[in-house]
Amino acid sequence: MKEHHHHDHGHHHPKQPDIEDQPITYYKVMTEALAELLVEKGVITAGELRAQMEEQNSRSPAFGAKLIARAWIDDSFKSRLIADVNAAAAELDIDAGDIPIRGVENTDDVHNIVVCTLCSCYPRSLIGLPPDWYKSRAYRSRTVREPRRVLGEFGTTLPEDVEVRVHDSTADLRFLVIPKRPDGTDGLDEVQLADLVTRDSMIGVSMAKTPA
Amino acid sequence: MSAKYAVGDAVTVRQAYPPGHVRTPYFIRGHQGVVQEVVGNFANPEELAYGRDGKPALTLYRVQFRQQDVWPYYDGSPKDTAIVDLYENWLEPA
Numbered sequence: 001m002k003e004h005h006h007h008d009h010g011h012h013h014p015k016q017p018d019i020e021d022q023p024i025t026y027y028k029v030m031t032e033a034l035a036e037l038l039v040e041k042g043v044i045t046a047g048e049l050r051a052q053m054e055e056q057n058s059r060s061p062a063f064g065a066k067l068i069a070r071a072w073i074d075d076s077f078k079s080r081l082i083a084d085v086n087a088a089a090a091e092l093d094i095d096a097g098d099i100p101i102r103g104v105e106n107t108d109d110v111h112n113i114v115v116c117t118l119c120s121c122y123p124r125s126l127i128g129l130p131p132d133w134y135k136s137r138a139y140r141s142r143t144v145r146e147p148r149r150v151l152g153e154f155g156t157t158l159p160e161d162v163e164v165r166v167h168d169s170t171a172d173l174r175f176l177v178i179p180k181r182p183d184g185t186d187g188l189d190e191v192q193l194a195d196l197v198t199r200d201s202m203i204g205v206s207m208a209k210t211p212a
Numbered sequence: 213m214s215a216k217y218a219v220g221d222a223v224t225v226r227q228a229y230p231p232g233h234v235r236t237p238y239f240i241r242g243h244q245g246v247v248q249e250v251v252g253n254f255a256n257p258e259e260l261a262y263g264r265d266g267k268p269a270l271t272l273y274r275v276q277f278r279q280q281d282v283w284p285y286y287d288g289s290p291k292d293t294a295i296v297d298l299y300e301n302w303l304e305p306a
Contacts, residue, residue, distance in 0.1 A: 100251075117237045117239070118235065118237060144237075144239065144294055145239070145283055145286075146286075146287075146288070147279075147288065147292065148288045148289075148292075160289045160291075161289070161291070162289070162291070163289065163291040163292055163293060164279075164288060164289065164291075164292045164293075165292070165293050165294070165295065166279075166292075166293070166294040166295070167294075167295050168237060168240075168294060168295065168296045168297065169297070170235050170236075170237060170296060170297050171235050171254070171257070171272055171297035171298070171299065172251070172254045172257075172272055172297070173251060173272075173274075173297055
């Protein structure tokens with residue numbers, strides 16, 4: 001086994017940056033100040049703030065994947081999911097929150113992709129916190145303007161005769177893409193199907209995985 | 213409050229640039245689309261943003277646009293569309 005080298009050989013190794021080494025921006029200061037004031041004035045408690053952050057971080061694409069897998073095996077559930085994701089989720093004891101979510105289904109004719117051009121609206125209750133790229137100016141501006149190029153950069157190429165339908169989630173609704181069920185999955189059960197459903201396939205930048 | 217537009221109606225997004233908190237993206241202002249869904253009534257976000265009650269509520273629509281109509285140099289498929297959620301105060305009959 002190689003011994004860890006000592007730092008006496010004439011060059012400097014940068015240390016792993018701490019959170020505090022990032023720049024303190026105006027918005028970081030404002031966010032901290034607001035949180036401190038809300039706690040100080042008794043509007044919320046520090047414990048409530050912590051619990052809410054923990055709750056948000058506990059959400060993951062596994063919730064959405066359960067809904068998609070059920071929709072793949074049950075057509076009537078799929079219809080209910082398209083009409084009202086929140087109510088369909090409640091059937092599986094999943095709390096999708098108060099913001100209405102619509103299911104948008106990928107078919108042989110239509111491929112759906114979701115963006116929020118104004119900010120970062122996202123169905124967090126079902127797929128967790130949005131990835132950094134979803135919040136980037138590049139994704140937000142380019143997805144609505146040249147969706148096929150953006151899809152291509154995610155490795156997703158669609159034929160000309162498929163309509164690429166961009167959903168700009170700018171107001172009071174959120175969207176969950178129902179990806180197409182992959183070929184060769186007839187023998188899989190609901191749990192195995194859910195394993196094929198990824199976060200990105202529910203945003204619409206990719207397809208569901210094919211079975212190994 | 214009843215909705216002014218129905219599914220299938222052609223509408224044009226107002227080409228206006230008021231100050232303040234607005235949920236209508238710039239890129240869609242002035243463009244014509246078709247109502248795809250009448251979603252329902254929601255508190256006015258332009259009022260909510262300033263701590264007011266958001267009343268009267270506004271009807272929210274999902275409006276579908278042909279990408280080729282929105283972007284002059286759109287080079288995807290002529291079938292491609294975008295659906296934008298827009299409040300009634302931003303729509304005019306086309």
